[in-house]
Structures are given as structure tokens and as C-alpha cells.
Amino acid sequence: MAEPNSNIVPTSTRAARQTNVHVDDVDEAILQARAAAAKAGFDMERSAQSDEEIDRAARERWGLASFAYRLEGLETAVEATTVEEELNDIPGVQAAVVYSTGMAWISAEDRVTPAEIQEVLERHNLDSWLTDSSLRRRASRLEIEETRRRMRRHATAHRRAWAAAENRKRWDANKAEFERFRRSNPFDATEGLHTARQLITRMRLIVAVVLGLPVVVLQVVPAWQFNYWQWVCLALATPVVTWCAWPFHRAFFGGLRRRQSALDGASSVAIVLAYLYSAWMLIFTSAGDVGWESHQVLLAGVWSARHIQGAVFFDVACGGTILLLFGRLLSRRTALRSKSMLSVLTVPAAKQVTVVRKTRKSKTEKKDIPIAEIRTGDDIIIPTGMMVPSDGEIISGKSLVDMGPVGGLHRTFEVSVGDRIYAGARNHGAALKMRVHATGSSTRLAAMHQWVRGSALDETRLTQLTNRTASLLVPWAFGLAVVDFIAWLAVTKSFDAAMATALSVLAVVAPVALALSAPLALRLGLWRAATSGALLRDTGTIHKLAEVDAIIFNRVGTLTDGPMHVIGVTPSKGENPDLVLRVAGALSLESEHAVSQALVRADREARDAGAGGEDIPNWLDVGEVKITKDGTFEGMVELPVDGEMRHVKARLWRPHDLGEIRDPHIATAALGGGSPVIVSWKGKDRGVISLADSFKDDAPAAIDRLEDMQLETYMLSRDIYPVARRTANSIGISTVLAGIPPNRKEATVRGVHAMGVRVAMVGDRDVLGALRVADVGILMASSNRIDPTAAEVADVVMQREDVSALPELVNLLRHVRNTTDWNVWLSWTYNAIGATLAVAGVLNPLLATVFMLLSSTLIESRSARILHRNYARGTLRQTHSWQGWVARRREIRELRKQEKQRAEAISLARAEAADEELEQSQG
Structure with a gap:
């Protein structure tokens, strides 16, 4: 008998409860209700919420x-x-x-x-x-709430539509996949698949040479062929075609699986076809008989002309594998060298450094601290062999230092007190003591790493584009080979001739050369520019700067060197020159411009010397100074007027032309020399202050080089035209843009560009607007650090302060541009001519492989010239002549001699340092 169900209440019990409800029955009903609510998901044990x-x-x-x-x-x-x-x-x-x-x-x-x-x-x-801010916040929140209501209102419809779409996708998934597989071409994808570099090893090449070279020799020299030589060639070629050529086969099948084109896919198919066709001929034709001899034919038409039947292509299979492995090993070295350049900028530094600091009792002590704890202004010790962790200045010692990436291709110099040294340099001589100017991300090396990394990303996008273009050659080569085989077979009735021409078509195409044509040269150009002190934003900057027609220099900050200084004060009749200078210094006190700092410095020196006597107060009270759009300083200055101190309105301004100067005496003084600055108060010009600065030593030579390179040079100056023209003549600048206030420099650059001139603007952070509107903005950054705000505007950041860096950079980028264009032109021309010759039957398959590798080698060698060429001498036109080649060879020999001398000097310095340490330890 089954047990009764405990959940079923007997009928008699229910009737009794209906007739006579007790308190216990009510409690039981409440418990049942709570149990049902808990089963439904309601927490009945939770207490009432507080307010x-x-x-x-x-x-x-x-x-x-x-x-x-x-x-x-x-x-x-x-x-x-x-x-x-x-x-x-x-x-x-x-x-x-x-x-x-x-x-x-x-x-x-x-x-x-x-x-x-x-x-x-x-x-x-x-x-x-x-308040206004409250209204804005309220409007924003209402807008967000309205957006949420709309989203909730349409959420159900969207969910239903999404569910329906998902159902349709699942329903059609198998059918769509089948249709895609049936209709799509495996080579329709625009990505190019490179052969895995780690699989191309020296061992594969050695095995291919040992086993494959005898096969090539036996087939090329019929006199050395013996009985059953063809079967020996089949045995030797089998491991060469399978194991040695496996990287190329793997790339081909991987491309098929990914529906991509392997760049070495045509060569892989040519090797396999040559092997399989030869094995077929040995098994099913008389080519496998004893005493059969091959006929080495260079032209495919010879087969059809002589009606030669029976041919094997073991030489093509083995020789093609050997040549491919050898060529790809060389290409791998070049690719790894070019792609490892970014990692060179991340130099390994020491984990700790010895710092010299003052204690609270004004005593100096040495202690070892981590690199991360170095502060600006610290004095650190750089022992022999240590990598410099920060930018700074040598304050003690003398030694040979390899400047590392910042110095440009690891140049070694002898540094002493006062010389600058940068992070990434290595000390090869005696210990040095340096004062830190910049640490961490503020160093030059960090800026180079950031900029080169950004340029490398742009170069990677270009590499993807060239790979896609090169990948198109592979399916076209397959299609052309099939058409060629059918056409030759139909015309000549010779399978040997048809197969020979088809193999030539597959072996001659060079998609790898096309893929390397532009990215390799651009990558090396970016690296060479960075090590030479020029940081480029992207690869497009190379072409833009190489094609500019004119270079505009902002005079201050680019051509000049050192601070400006006052060379003379000329007052109007009845005015005190010391008071004129005192007013100019008071108005310029808060400005950081070079002219303002020169006025403040001259005013301080005159005040310290007691110039002006008791009639001129040492300090002038100045109210708020306003700077107008044209750069005029205006403010209320307390001046002695008729024996009393009064607040008068004063102005400090620079004239655009002579017509603005009313006083003839001041106009004559303004033309006397230097940059004129006029001081006025109470609506009258009171005097003119002439300022001057010195030009950089290499400025004239650099301007001459730019002019020789067919570049027109401009100078942008705030001075009036006679003064600016006299300054430009001293350094050889052809065109002067004079009287340009700060707010008009941007429009001036636009005006030059509107005349159809491609403009490169060179300036510092004071002319960021002009840098922005130019075709190429070149920022002359400080030698210690790069301003991040200014770097966002500029296309090129020059870390070198010499003007000669500009013609070197232009010469370099022109060479890179020409090399890139020549590589692209060569790769396309070669593939077109090679395919034509292969289809015409005048190209042997083995020679086709040689020509394909020669094209890649030629492109790589021309690109590698970017690293070894000297751009500081001569123009681009001179380097392609015979005299230029001789000069380059002489220069290379001189550089090698210098490197040998430096190595000997480093060894001698290390030996002397070791002797000193030994003497100190013995003492």
C-alpha cells in the first residue's frame, strides 16, 4: 500500500476548517502563504525599510x-x-x-x-x-532622461527585431557559408601572407644545397649523366621539395585556408609542379629508361622547334628552393634589422645610480637610488661602461662617450665640463659627473621613442596597403600560367614547352619585391631622420617635405642664437633715455618673449648701475598690462610729470613701416641698426630702443645649400623692411616678409601658399599658428625637452639647434622619396617585363627564379643606402654622378679610419682607467 501524499489535505479536514476556523488554522494559512511567496521569489523575511x-x-x-x-x-x-x-x-x-x-x-x-x-x-x-551652470546641467539631464525614455519605448521592438534577425542568421548560416565557399575565389582577399621567417633556417638551406646542387649540376651538364641518374635526382629532390621548401608550401596552404594570397605561393606551386611533372615523366614515359639523357634548353620555343619529347624539371624544383631559401634569409636579416630599430630607442639603463645631494646640514653625501627617483637638478655619477639614464650637462670629468641613438647612429665624442649629454649614451672612459636637466618621459630619447613609434604605426598601415597590392599578383600569375599552358599546348602540341613556359610565369613574378618597395625605404628613412635629430610625424611628411618649393624662417628662434640685447636707446628731444628704458622694462616685465626679456635685463642692469640719478625712480608702479592683437603692450604707468608722480597711459610697440613713426629723429634712429621698439606715453613717442641678436654660425652656409637645392628661402620678421632686408642680406636669404605682427604671421603663410607655393614653415612655439597652416610645419624644439603642445601642431620636430640640419633633412627625405618611387617603378616594370618574356617562351624557369630574387635584392640594397649615405655634403643631384660615387667611397674609407681610431682611443682610455683604479687600490 502506497504512502499517502503529505501535501494533500483530506476532504474531511477541509470541511472542518470551513465550518470552524481556529487561530491555529489562521497561522497555518499565513505560513502557507509565506511559503508560496518565497517560492515565487519574494523575500518575506526582510524587515520594513527605514526612511x-x-x-x-x-x-x-x-x-x-x-x-x-x-x-x-x-x-x-x-x-x-x-x-x-x-x-x-x-x-x-x-x-x-x-x-x-x-x-x-x-x-x-x-x-x-x-x-x-x-x-x-x-x-x-x-x-x-x-545660474547659467545650473541651467546647463538641468537641460543636459532632461535630454538624457528623454533619450532613456525613447530607448525604453523602443527597447521591446528592438529586441524583437534583433531576435528575428538572429533567427534568420542561424537559419541561413549553413547555406550562406556554402554559397560563400562555392562562389568565392580563394585569392579575393586583399591581405598578403608572408612566409614565416622563423621556419627559414640555415639548416634547410644547407640541406637544400647538399642534396639539390648535384641535381642541378647533373641536369645542366649532360656529359655527367650516368645510368639511372634521373632516378637519383628524384630521390635527392624529394627531401628538398618537401622539407626544405616546406615554409613556402605552408604559407601557400595557409593562404588557401584563410582565403588569402601567400606572397611566395606562386614559387611554391612552381616547385611542386616541376617535381610532380618530372616524376610523372619518369614513371609513365621513356624518360625513366636506362641511358636516357636530358636536353638543357634555355628557350621554350626550342622544344617545339626540335620536337623534343620528354623533359624533367628537377633542376627547377631544387634550384628554385635553394635560391628562395638564400634570398629569403637575406631578406629576413634586412627586415629584422629595419623592424628592430624601434627597440633600439629603448636602451637598457642601470637600475640604480649614485647621486650627490646636500643634507639638511649643507653637507654633500653620496647614495645609491633607483633610476625612478632621480630628480631634476640632481648631480649623478656616471662610471665607466654605464648607460646614461637622463638628460643633463657635464659638470666634472672628461671622457669618451657613445651618444647612442640621440647622437645619430651611435657616434662617439669626447665630452668635458659644459657639454650636454642625453639618455641612452654610454660612458667608455673615466667617470663623469652630470647635472640632470630632464628625466623619464621628458628626455630626448623618450620623445624620439614616442614619435618614431607613431611613425611606425603609420608605416605599418602603408605596409598593409602594399601587401594587399602585391597579393594581387599571385592570383593573376596563376591565371596567366593556366592560359599560357593551354595556349602553348594548343599551338605547339608539346607538353614540355607548355609546362616550361607555365613554370617560368610562376617563377618570375616577384610580389615580395613589390611588398618591400615602399615600406622598407620609408622605414629606414624614418629611422635615419630620427637618429639625425629630426622626428617625423608620419610617412606622408617625407613626401610633403621633399616636394616643398619654399622654406619660411621665423627670424627669432630659428636663425638667431643666444638672447637678444639692447644696443642703443635714442630718446626724442627733451626726453630722458633712462626713463624710456625704465618704462619699457616695466611694461615687459611679465612677458617671456625674447625682446621683452632683453628689455627687462637691460633695465635691471641700468638700475643696478645707478643710471638716471635721483630724477628717475628705481621702480615704476604699473597697472594691468594688456597685449593687443598686433603685439603692442599697453598699461597705466606711474611717471614723474612736472615734479609729481602721475598715472599715465604708456605703450610699447614695434612699427610695421616707417610711415607709422611721426618723429623724424626717432625714424632715423629706427633705421640705424637692430630691431626698433618704440616707447610712447600720453600719445607721444618718447624714444626708440634698438635690439640685436647674433645669427647662428652655420646659418649662411645652410641658406646657401637650400638655395642650391632650388628652394626659395623666406624670412618672417616683425622689423620694418629696411632693417629686415639688411639682416636677410647678411645671411643670404632671398625674400623678406617684413613688418608682420604676431597675429598676421598665420595669414602671411597662407598668402604665400595661395600663390601656388608649397611651403615649409620653420619656427618655435611662438608661431604655432603659422606652423599649423603650412604644408609642413617644422618646430625648432629646445635642446633639453620638447613642448608637448607644440609637438601636436608640428609635422617635424628638430632636436638639433643648428640650421644646417634643415638642408640635411631635405636632402635625406628627397633621397628617401626618390628611392621609394624608384623601387615601386622597378617592381612593377620588372613584373610586367618578366611575365611578358615568360609567356613569349624566351625565359628559362630556373633563370626566372634568379631574376625574381635579383629584383628583391636590388630593392633592398638601394633602400639600405639610406643608412650609409652622408647627407651633409653636396646636393642630391651630385650624388648620382661618378664623382659623387668616388666621393662616397673616399668618405666611407675615412669613416672607417675614424672608427678605428675611436676604438683604439676607447681601449686606451679603458686601460688608463684600469691603471688608475689599480694604483688607488694599491695606495
């Missing part, structure tokens, strides 16, 4: 908004307290009313409208309005 929990839940649901009201009519602090209490009585509102400022700060839930708050304030006869 604080309810408010928190409401805030989480509604969100909080902040209001700031300005109150007008608030008379007493008591009234402010009353208003605050009434506002806090509103549910969901927390308010604070500040009587002293007349402001009400309110935090309210989004469901509370401003009208409710406004009603409380109006009951107290207060005029109130929301």
Missing part, C-alpha cells in the same frame, strides 16, 4: 540634480534660515541658504521640478533665478 533606506532607493531610482539659485530680497539671516527649513521639507530636497552671498544651494531628485522650489521662494517675496 533612510527608502530615500537612498529613491535617489538611486531618480538620481540627484544640483541647483544654484541667486536670491534677491533676502533681508535677514533669520529669514534665510526659515527659507532653508521650508525647502528641506520638500520630499527629496536638501537645501542650504547662505545669507552673506545671497545664494541657495539645492540638491534634489530629478522628479522634483524647479517650479516647486520656485513656489517656496515666492512665498517669501524673493526674486530668484538659476
Whole structure:
């Protein structure tokens, strides 16, 4: 007998409960209801929420908004307290009313409208309005809430549409995949698949040479062929075609699986076809008979002309494998060398360094600290062999130092006190003591790493584009080979001739050469420019700067060297020259411009020397100084007028032309020399101050080189034309843009560009607008650090302060541009001519492989010239002549001699340092 179900209540019991309900029955009903609710997911054991929990839940649901009201009519602090209490009585509102400022700060839930708050304030006869920031926040929150309501309103429809779309996708998944596989071409993808470099090893090449070279020799020299030689060739060629050529086969099948084109896929198919066709001929034709001899034919037409039947292509299979492995090993070295250049900028530095610091008792002590704890201004010790961790200046010692990537291709120099040294350099001599100027991300090496990394990303995108272009050659080569085979077979009735021409077509195409044509030269160009002190934003900057027609120099900060200085003060009749200088210094006190700093420095020197006597006060009270758009300084200055100190309006301005100067005496002085600055007060010109600065030593030679390179040079100057023209003549600049205020420099560069001139603007951070509008903006950065804001605007950042770096950079980029264009032209021309010759039957398959590798080698060798060429001498045109070649060879021999001398000097310095340490230890 089965046990009764405990959940079933007997009928008699239910009837009894209906007739007579007791307290126990009510409790049992409540327990059953709670159990059912718990089973449905309701937590019946949770206690009632407190008011604080309810408010928190409401805030989480509604969100909080902040209001700031300005109150007008608030008379007493008591009234402010009353208003605050009434506002806090509103549910969901927390308010604070500040009587002293007349402001009400309110935090309210989004469901509370401003009208409710406004009603409380109006009951107290207060005029109130929301601040602008509160209105903006309110509008933003309302917009967000409206967007959420729209999203909730359409959420159900979107979910239904999404579910329907997913169902359709699942329904059609197998059919779509089948149609895609049936209709798509495996080579329709635009990505090119390179052969895995790690699989191309020297061992594969050695095995291919040992086993494959005898096969090539036996087939090329018929006199050496013996009985069953063809079967020996089959045995030797089998491991060569399978194991040695496996990297190329793997890339081909991987491309098929990914529906991509392997760049070495055509060569892989040519090797396999040559082997299989030869094996077929040995097994099923007379080519496998004893005493059969092959006929080495260079032209495919010979087969059809002599009606030669039976040919094997083991030489093509083995020779092609050997040549491919050898060529790809050389290409791998070049690719790894070019791609490892970015990692060179991340030099390994020591983990700790010895720092010399002063203690609280003004005593110096040495202690070892981690590299991360170096501060600007610290004095650190650089022992022999240590990598410099920061940028700084030598303050003690003398040694040979390899400047590392910052010095340009690891150049070694002898540094002493006062010389600058940068992170990444290595000390090869005696210990040095340097003062830190920049650490971490502020160093030159860090800036180079950041810029070169950004350029490398752009170069990677270009590499993808060239790979896609090169990958198109592979399917075209397959199609052309099939058509060629059918055509030759139909015309000549010779399988041997058709197979020979088809193999030639597959072996002659060079997609790898096309893929390397542009990226390799551009990558090496970016690296060479970085090590020479020029950081390029991207690869497009190479072409833009190589094609510019004119270079505009901002005079201050690019052509000049050192601070400006006052060379003369010429007052108008009846004015005191010391007072004129004192007013100019007072107005320029807060400016960082080179002219302002020169005026302040001259004023301080005159004041310290006691110039002006008792009639001129040492200090002049100046109000707020305003700088107008054209760079004029205006302010209220307290000056002695008729024996009393009065506040008068004074101006410090630079004339655009002579017509603006009313006083003939001042006009004559302005033309006397230097950059004129005029001081005026009370509407009258009181005097002119002439300033001058020295040009960099290499500026004239650099300008001459730019002119020889067919580049027109401009100088942008604030000075009047006669002064600017005289300055430009001293360094050889052809065109002068004079009288240009700061707010007009950008428009001036636009004007030159509007004349059809491709412009490169050279300047510092004071002309960022002009750098932005130029075709190429070249920023002459500080030698210590690069301003991040200015670097975002510029296309090129020059870390070198010499002007000669510009013609070197232009010469380099022109060479890179020409090399890139020549490589692209060569790769396309070669593939077109090679395919034509192969189809015409005048190209042997083995020679086709040789020509294919020669094209890649030629492109790589021309690109490698970018690293070894000297761009500081001669122009681009001279380097292609015979004299240029001889000069380069002589220069290379001289560089090798210098490197040998440096190595000997380093060895000698190390030996001397070791002797000194030994003597100290013995002492």
C-alpha cells in the first residue's frame, strides 16, 4: 500500500476548517502563504525599510540634480534660515541658504521640478533665478532622461527585431557559408601572407644545397649523366621539395585556408609542379629508361622547334628552393634589422645610480637610488661602461662617450665640463659627473621613442596597403600560367614547352619585391631622420617635405642664437633715455618673449648701475598690462610729470613701416641698426630702443645649400623692411616678409601658399599658428625637452639647434622619396617585363627564379643606402654622378679610419682607467 501524499489535505479536514476556523488554522494559512511567496521569489523575511533606506532607493531610482539659485530680497539671516527649513521639507530636497552671498544651494531628485522650489521662494517675496551652470546641467539631464525614455519605448521592438534577425542568421548560416565557399575565389582577399621567417633556417638551406646542387649540376651538364641518374635526382629532390621548401608550401596552404594570397605561393606551386611533372615523366614515359639523357634548353620555343619529347624539371624544383631559401634569409636579416630599430630607442639603463645631494646640514653625501627617483637638478655619477639614464650637462670629468641613438647612429665624442649629454649614451672612459636637466618621459630619447613609434604605426598601415597590392599578383600569375599552358599546348602540341613556359610565369613574378618597395625605404628613412635629430610625424611628411618649393624662417628662434640685447636707446628731444628704458622694462616685465626679456635685463642692469640719478625712480608702479592683437603692450604707468608722480597711459610697440613713426629723429634712429621698439606715453613717442641678436654660425652656409637645392628661402620678421632686408642680406636669404605682427604671421603663410607655393614653415612655439597652416610645419624644439603642445601642431620636430640640419633633412627625405618611387617603378616594370618574356617562351624557369630574387635584392640594397649615405655634403643631384660615387667611397674609407681610431682611443682610455683604479687600490 502506497504512502499517502503529505501535501494533500483530506476532504474531511477541509470541511472542518470551513465550518470552524481556529487561530491555529489562521497561522497555518499565513505560513502557507509565506511559503508560496518565497517560492515565487519574494523575500518575506526582510524587515520594513527605514526612511533612510527608502530615500537612498529613491535617489538611486531618480538620481540627484544640483541647483544654484541667486536670491534677491533676502533681508535677514533669520529669514534665510526659515527659507532653508521650508525647502528641506520638500520630499527629496536638501537645501542650504547662505545669507552673506545671497545664494541657495539645492540638491534634489530629478522628479522634483524647479517650479516647486520656485513656489517656496515666492512665498517669501524673493526674486530668484538659476545660474547659467545650473541651467546647463538641468537641460543636459532632461535630454538624457528623454533619450532613456525613447530607448525604453523602443527597447521591446528592438529586441524583437534583433531576435528575428538572429533567427534568420542561424537559419541561413549553413547555406550562406556554402554559397560563400562555392562562389568565392580563394585569392579575393586583399591581405598578403608572408612566409614565416622563423621556419627559414640555415639548416634547410644547407640541406637544400647538399642534396639539390648535384641535381642541378647533373641536369645542366649532360656529359655527367650516368645510368639511372634521373632516378637519383628524384630521390635527392624529394627531401628538398618537401622539407626544405616546406615554409613556402605552408604559407601557400595557409593562404588557401584563410582565403588569402601567400606572397611566395606562386614559387611554391612552381616547385611542386616541376617535381610532380618530372616524376610523372619518369614513371609513365621513356624518360625513366636506362641511358636516357636530358636536353638543357634555355628557350621554350626550342622544344617545339626540335620536337623534343620528354623533359624533367628537377633542376627547377631544387634550384628554385635553394635560391628562395638564400634570398629569403637575406631578406629576413634586412627586415629584422629595419623592424628592430624601434627597440633600439629603448636602451637598457642601470637600475640604480649614485647621486650627490646636500643634507639638511649643507653637507654633500653620496647614495645609491633607483633610476625612478632621480630628480631634476640632481648631480649623478656616471662610471665607466654605464648607460646614461637622463638628460643633463657635464659638470666634472672628461671622457669618451657613445651618444647612442640621440647622437645619430651611435657616434662617439669626447665630452668635458659644459657639454650636454642625453639618455641612452654610454660612458667608455673615466667617470663623469652630470647635472640632470630632464628625466623619464621628458628626455630626448623618450620623445624620439614616442614619435618614431607613431611613425611606425603609420608605416605599418602603408605596409598593409602594399601587401594587399602585391597579393594581387599571385592570383593573376596563376591565371596567366593556366592560359599560357593551354595556349602553348594548343599551338605547339608539346607538353614540355607548355609546362616550361607555365613554370617560368610562376617563377618570375616577384610580389615580395613589390611588398618591400615602399615600406622598407620609408622605414629606414624614418629611422635615419630620427637618429639625425629630426622626428617625423608620419610617412606622408617625407613626401610633403621633399616636394616643398619654399622654406619660411621665423627670424627669432630659428636663425638667431643666444638672447637678444639692447644696443642703443635714442630718446626724442627733451626726453630722458633712462626713463624710456625704465618704462619699457616695466611694461615687459611679465612677458617671456625674447625682446621683452632683453628689455627687462637691460633695465635691471641700468638700475643696478645707478643710471638716471635721483630724477628717475628705481621702480615704476604699473597697472594691468594688456597685449593687443598686433603685439603692442599697453598699461597705466606711474611717471614723474612736472615734479609729481602721475598715472599715465604708456605703450610699447614695434612699427610695421616707417610711415607709422611721426618723429623724424626717432625714424632715423629706427633705421640705424637692430630691431626698433618704440616707447610712447600720453600719445607721444618718447624714444626708440634698438635690439640685436647674433645669427647662428652655420646659418649662411645652410641658406646657401637650400638655395642650391632650388628652394626659395623666406624670412618672417616683425622689423620694418629696411632693417629686415639688411639682416636677410647678411645671411643670404632671398625674400623678406617684413613688418608682420604676431597675429598676421598665420595669414602671411597662407598668402604665400595661395600663390601656388608649397611651403615649409620653420619656427618655435611662438608661431604655432603659422606652423599649423603650412604644408609642413617644422618646430625648432629646445635642446633639453620638447613642448608637448607644440609637438601636436608640428609635422617635424628638430632636436638639433643648428640650421644646417634643415638642408640635411631635405636632402635625406628627397633621397628617401626618390628611392621609394624608384623601387615601386622597378617592381612593377620588372613584373610586367618578366611575365611578358615568360609567356613569349624566351625565359628559362630556373633563370626566372634568379631574376625574381635579383629584383628583391636590388630593392633592398638601394633602400639600405639610406643608412650609409652622408647627407651633409653636396646636393642630391651630385650624388648620382661618378664623382659623387668616388666621393662616397673616399668618405666611407675615412669613416672607417675614424672608427678605428675611436676604438683604439676607447681601449686606451679603458686601460688608463684600469691603471688608475689599480694604483688607488694599491695606495
